[in-house]
Amino acid sequence: xxxxxxxxxxxxxxxxxxxxxxxxxxxxxxxxxxxxxxxxxxxxxxxxxxxxxxxxxxxxxxxxxxxxxxxxxxxxxxxxxxxxxxxxxxxxxxxxxxxxxxxxxxxxxxxxxxxxxxxxxxxxxxxxxxxxxxxxxxxxxxxxxxxxxxxxxxxxxxx
Amino acid sequence: xxxxxxxxxxxxxxxxxxxxxxxxxxxxxxxxxxxxxxxxxxxxxxxxxxxxxxxxxxxxxxxxxxxxxxxxxxxxxxxxxxxxxxxxxxxxxxxxxxxxxxxxxxxxxxxxxxxxxxxxxxxxxxxxxxxxxxxxxxxxxxxxxxxxxxxxxxxxxxx
Numbered sequence: 001x002x003x004x005x006x007x008x009x010x011x012x013x014x015x016x017x018x019x020x021x022x023x024x025x026x027x028x029x030x031x032x033x034x035x036x037x038x039x040x041x042x043x044x045x046x047x048x049x050x051x052x053x054x055x056x057x058x059x060x061x062x063x064x065x066x067x068x069x070x071x072x073x074x075x076x077x078x079x080x081x082x083x084x085x086x087x088x089x090x091x092x093x094x095x096x097x098x099x100x101x102x103x104x105x106x107x108x109x110x111x112x113x114x115x116x117x118x119x120x121x122x123x124x125x126x127x128x129x130x131x132x133x134x135x136x137x138x139x140x141x142x143x144x145x146x147x148x149x150x151x152x153x154x155x156x157x158x159x
Numbered sequence: 160x161x162x163x164x165x166x167x168x169x170x171x172x173x174x175x176x177x178x179x180x181x182x183x184x185x186x187x188x189x190x191x192x193x194x195x196x197x198x199x200x201x202x203x204x205x206x207x208x209x210x211x212x213x214x215x216x217x218x219x220x221x222x223x224x225x226x227x228x229x230x231x232x233x234x235x236x237x238x239x240x241x242x243x244x245x246x247x248x249x250x251x252x253x254x255x256x257x258x259x260x261x262x263x264x265x266x267x268x269x270x271x272x273x274x275x276x277x278x279x280x281x282x283x284x285x286x287x288x289x290x291x292x293x294x295x296x297x298x299x300x301x302x303x304x305x306x307x308x309x310x311x312x313x314x315x316x317x318x
Contacts, residue, residue, distance in 0.1 A: 001297050006203055009273040009298040012229040012306045013197055013205070016173040037196040038172055038317050039208035040286025044165055046172070047206050047290055049198035070171040114168040124283055126292055127199025131206055133285055138160050139168040147171045158197050 007159030015150045015158060017071055017079045020048070021107040022056060023100070024063035028107060030092050031056050032083040034150050034157040035129070036068070044136040046118065049129040057130060064120045065104035066134060069112040072145035076153055078111070083155075103138040114141045166318030174309045174317060176230055176238045179207070180266040181215060182259070183222035187266060189251050190215050191242040193309050193316040194288070195227070203295040205277065208288040216289060223279045224263035225293060228271040231304035235312050237270070242314075262297040273300045 015034040022029045035049030046068070050057045060066045071078055082092055098107040103117040118134035150157060174193040181188045194208030205227070209216045219225050230237055241251055257266040262276040277293035309316060 001295070005300060006295065006298055008300055009229070009275050010197055010203060010205075010295065012175070012273055013195055014173045014175040014306055014308050015196065016171070035196045035198055036172055037174065037194045037206065037208060038169055039194055039206070039290050040288045041318070043286050044169060044318075045286045045288075046169075047196065047198070047208070047285070049196060049206070070168070114171055116168050122283070122285075124281070124290070124292070126206070126281075127202050127204045129199045129204075131198050131283070131290060131292065133283070133290065136160070136165060136169070139165055141164060141167055147173055149173050159200070159203075 010159045011156065013158060017148045017150055017153065019069040019071060019078060019082045019109065019112070020056065021067045021069065021109065022059040022063065023065070023106045024059040027059065028093070029055060029059055030082045030107065032079045039133070045121070046134045046136065048132045048134060050132050051129050060120055060132060061123055065106055066118050066120065067101050067104055067106035067108055068116045068118060069109050070114045071148040072113050073148050073152060075148055079148060079153065101138065110142055112142055113145045113147060115139060169318045170315065172317060176307045176309055176312065178228040178230060178237060178241045178268065178271070179215065180226045180228065180268065181218040181222065182265045183218040186218065187252070188214060188218055189241045189266065191238045198292070204280070205293045205295065207291045207293060209291050210288050219279055219291060220282055224265055225277050225279065226260050226263055226265035226267055227275045227277060228268050229273045230307040231272050232307050232311060234307055238307060238312065260297065269301055271301055272304045272306060274298060
């Protein structure tokens, strides 16, 4: 199996782009995530791939909570804002409307299609990432629209 | 959180439609899967949501192998064939070109965009499904094309 073929095949897995926000004590952070799937109806569970050793990984393990935001097709800019390292982009939340989520305290962004507050049930090591199993505890729709796919953008995160 | 809102929000997670084939001893089976994400680059790991108590779950736990097939936008018919219960559709493989995969022995279908043979590394219980962590051990591209999304079809599997 050569690495070029592997990359080409694995990039056929459709992934969306979501903004994940985190709060651990006084620390607030957000990042753009691509690796996500539902894994259970009852209870409603999701699995996220989160890079091992990252700030996001540390924060969601420490706090046990996260908030997922689904972006619309026209929100590549929001995805880019949360994709850049904090050093480069400064305060990622600047100018964005947000409020602490009632279930988790994580910032809930309102200029998105929808959000889902989640509790972390389990963190399973998987190579250079972890699989974070998250229970949806609260959610809301903010507006209608089609979700932004990784394949709608010039970026890649897969292979 | 009312169940209608939850369903609407969780259906914003983009999912593809893949055909998973299985072999356990002399038993061969295939089904259409939607819940899949990559979870590691090195090694290349995937996470699949597989319904607890299903034939597919039992077979992949028993054999430790599976083969994923990525369908093209024009292959809703193939997705439907493997979505139906075997009792209803008869031999799901009838008339399809396939050969045992060199790495796993699972049937490799060739009229698809690409396939990936996988070894099951871990099965993590998650509500009414399990998260199956799969290592990609061999793969090939069969033709160019855009992958079939669940949202391209009239079906739903999410929420």
